[in-house]
Amino acid sequence: MEIVMSILAGTLFAAGVYLLLQKQLLKIVLGTALLSHGAHLFILTMGKLNRGAPPILEKGITEYTDPLPQALILTSIVISFGVTSFLLVLAYRTYQSNKTDMMDQLRGTDDE
């Protein structure tokens, strides 16, 4: 199952990267969302999947899934949420001030 999930995460990454290479800002932002999903899936997969109970202590259960990756993912989810929101507003403001949302028109020159 870990291999399947690795492939899935890789697929999410690939799709995310492809979007990142596009010209339209919105698509790029969508790409970052896919990338974070991919990353989180990778982290989860790197703990062992499906071995043991959810990591909530219960009497009589000794085997739990690896809690550490879950904790790391939680931190990471919150952080990516912050960054994504910032990026979305920034995308909007960039569009507003530069009058375009196409990256190839957002190159700039040396002399300004």
Place this chain on the structure above:
Amino acid sequence: MLHFYILLPFLAALLIGLSAKKVNRIHTGWLVLPVPAVLFIIFCSKLPVLAKGKIVQSTADWIPSLDIQLSFYLDGLSMLFSLLITGIGSLVVLYSIFYLSRKEQLVHFYVYLLLFMGSMLGVVLSDNVFVLYTFWEFTSISSFLLIGFWFYRERSTYGAQKSMLVTVFGGLSMLGALILLSITAETNSIRMMIANRSDILESDLFIPILLLLLLGAFTKSAQFPFHSWLPDAMEAPTPVSAYLHSATMVKAGLYLVARFSLIFSGTDEFFIIVSGIGLITLCIGSFLASRQTDLKGILAYSTISQLGMIMAMLGFGTGVAILAAIFHIFNHATFKGSLFMIAGIVDHETGTRDIRRLGGLYTFMPISATLAFIGAFSMAGVPLPVFNGFLSKEMFFDSSLKLEQSGGLAGTFAEWIPIFAVLGSIFTFVYSMYLVFGTFLGKQKTDQLEKKPHEAPIGMLLSPIILIIFVIAVGLLPNLINEPLLAPAVAAVTGDLPHTHLAFWHGLNTPFYMSLIVIGVGALLAYTLKRWQPVYNKIPGKFSSDHWYQTMVNGLLKSSKSITEFYMTGSLRLYLSIILVFLVVSTSIFMYYTDGFTISFDDLAPVTWPEVLVGFVMAVAAIATIWMNQRIAAIIVIGVVGYGLSLLFVFFRAPDLALTQLIVETITVALFLLCFAHLPKLKKSDKSKSEKLIDLTIAVSTGALLTIVAIASHSSKSFKSISKYFVDNSYKLGGGDNIVNVILVDFRGLDTLFEIAVLGLAALGIFAMIKYRDKGDMNQ
């Protein structure tokens, strides 16, 4: 004590920099003059010590941990240079008092000059190679500032930049050599390096060390093909040209070669390179001098050629040659110094240095003219016992003839060397005559001058007079300086104290015939100069060293621009693609070479269909986002991936994650919706097929690479996870059942604290961005 001698000019520079603006009544030069004068006297007082074969030394701590110590020593070679630096220094300062108007920025001028003086003393007195290097670079910097003294002139800034680039280039290659020397000989002290010379000579790095070191010397001493900075340095005020660019700084290269002679001299490589470059420089410099029309230009090429001659003698390395070299270093400083000062006087009194507009000045300025004639005849090597230049020139011929006795390559090339020596000297004769005859004799052209010429004030003449006295005195009584000054210097270079008696007349020997040839042919060529001067115009400009320099600098700037513009396109796609390609290629290569990829099926969770199904849907949705050109559709597919992920979290027994992901996904989707409403519609990609293919390749290979590394990582679990501790202690020590929560708030509470900080920052940023909204641009 040596420390204080070096420190004195720096202290004086500091004091003058701070206080001189307040002392308005007298010319700043008068305040500066005591510094070199006192130092000159002090150094003279050490002459008897050196004559006994002793040296003066002192050491102080600077960076003992790196063995970079302020250790200085004064031997014969350093003494010769120290006397030149302080002696010519005094005369130049005296001269400058009359040369530079008080309207100039005198404080700046003298601060730079003192900086130079101190640094130059540092160069010739240092025993530690890195201290030497420090002072060496400072001579380049002070020279840069002095050439750019009239900073508003374009020629000055051009010359300043050029001299800095060329000499710092040499300085850096010298630094490379010094580091290699220091590694090879396991010491930073020059004297210890000399003691360990066999380590250096036997090292595999001998040739690179030699080449790098010589690059430093050749650039500083304006040797071919690096000579072209010196003519451009003539933009500096004339006292500077007389001081730095003829008597002292340009001789630092000679000093370096002489100083390291005890290590390198005697090897074929050293002989070939040093005497070869020296002779080429001698010939090219003297040949090109007669082409110049600016008096200082002639003198600059003359300096180049004379430095080449001395360099060649250092390359010969025989006792005779070294004595001749040392002697000529001294003589050159006297006659060239005076000639520069006279050139400055002519400029000062007539308003031009263009020899085409000068002529017949003898009637107006007889003293200057007489001085110039003596200086020039000495430089030309006219065989009269009053010209010190003749003596050393003849010793040069003599040494060039005595190379057959040396073995190795020196013997092989020996026959050719006197020919070059004579050739260079012929043109030396030509430009010397061209210089003085063109300026002081011939037709008067006073109508072409801005001012009516007249003799310079006595103060200005004083320094050249003193120098010319030296020319004559040494010419008449060379042994006056032989024993106390020259012999110890030669001893420092060769290791043996010479017992040569310097004399004017050695009988009718080959060197004398060589001199006669020089004078005969030289006189003929000088007389017919006007007729053959057009030859110079036939030389294509692209052969000139200045042309090379300009081509290189412009080429550098131009190619920098095109290289940089090639990749700095401002295109995010390009930047990202490069990063990704680098990521994929480098990681794959390393994975391949380290056999990084392993796959094991031992420790895997069984594949169950609900998860696979969800995963499949997610994958399809993720890929589908690429083609979504409807905003609402894009949100739906991105939502499918996000919610799918929470579902996977549920399947994989991560309830907290599932919950958080659910909430975050919902808010994110809402944010997307909000933003989409304000942003333009999604457009169909207008990329070409090949662009799409490139994107696709990069994307797929990135995904594939990460998958491969992930599988390999999972397959090579080698250690027990620290998670066991969390499971065991979550309740016991952390007081909670939910292990993930305990980790977040307790075991790894710091992460959570700063995760909140990130959220806060994001909120702050978003808030600020929204506030700008109505105000528009407010960039300064």
Place this chain on the structure above:
Amino acid sequence: MMSNLVFLPIFIPLFVGALLVFFNKKHQLTMKISYLTVILNLGVSIYLSYYVFKNNPLILETGGWKAPYGIILVADKLSVIMILSVNVIALAAVIFASSSVTSKMVQHYFYPLFFLLIAGVSGAFLTGDLFNLFVFFEVLLMASYGLIIIGGSKQQFRESVKYILLNLFSSILFVTTVAFLYSVTGTVNMAQLGERVAEVEQQGVLTGIAILLFVVFATKGALFPLYFWLPKSYIVPSPVVSALFGALLTKVGVYSMLRVYTLIFSHKLELTHSFFIWVASITMLIGVIGALSTSNVKLIIAYNIMPAIGFMLLGIGTFSAESLAGTIYYLVHDMAIKAALFFLAGLLVWHAGTSNLNKMGGYIKTSPLLGWMFFIAALVLAGIPPFSGFIGKYLLLRGAFDEEHYFAAGIGLLSSLLILFSVIRIFIGAFWGEVKEEPKEKVRRSGLAASGFLIAISIVLGVGAEWFYPYIQSAADSLIDPQIYIDFVLKE
């Protein structure tokens, strides 16, 4: 309770930063608090360094959980040197900001963002946990995202989009790589990572992971070919922000490499570290070529970040006690001089009213102090002795020659020349020559004071090298033998 001291350099700016959010309308008050804070923080870091060098490294087990289970903050020699440098820069930045930061910028939370940046950078230098390093990276990046757009011009928005996207990508890669590493070693504590990677001699996939991590740090640290986003995005914000970015952000990347490739991945030197030397050489050369390509003064300074980073990586690649000391010395030197140069370039651009060198000239007459400071700064940058740049460069070149990396050392020498050329062009172009356009405004005093302060530090770092070098060497010595760090952290 000495170990709690370790948290102060992170906590003080975090706390003050949070506090100042509520005073964004009170410019004067904010400024005063900021002054007090940076001075206090500098005092703390001086004491911390004193303590660590006099006694022994300090470890703070946050929440009382010992390594490797909880997150630890480790103040070892390298870390305290970095912390001290950061706080010197912070002081200079506040001095510079006192006249250059407008009330508008204060309202847009300049100071809170500034302090959070300092907190994030300090955290990155202190943490002993790889995932926690990621978190601090995010703190400093998020603060930098906020800082880069203060002012809200369209260039700023445009460049910050690229800046953020590239950093976002590398952050995602970072966290993924941490996960891979966790899978192999079962830990995220750096000391334990070092121990465990050593135990398996960095076999198998570990070198691949090391390279992935290198890509992450190299993107942050601006190495070829990963720095293309940097020059233009560093010049769009206000000079004080550019200076902070130039001085601190890339250095976090270098610090991370310095830590990770000495402590954890130092068992396949012939592969990884020789790769670094190649990357370093190309970065030095191509970076400085960039600096020669433009006549935009700010951009010239920004491009000069790269050759410096190349130098530092050269030391890591060479991996000898001498060269690592060189890297640390260069790191400290470069923080000071890069900040000073960004300040000076900012002052010059304000003075001239343009950033185009071709439109400047003769300003030595109107602002001699600025000119001479620039001149000295240029010499410092180019590594002319006896200034700070030389000491680091000397150690690096010596190390490289010693380990027979002649090509890289040669490139290092060549780029020194080109660095000098690129900045002396500014001096000649802007300060010499005839005045082409009248200056637009007088040079700000506090700006000069901040630059002068940093230049003075660079001079002292060079001339007084003996006062610093032994400490830096001992920091490098403890890097070359990772077992010292591992034993200290994981001691029972």
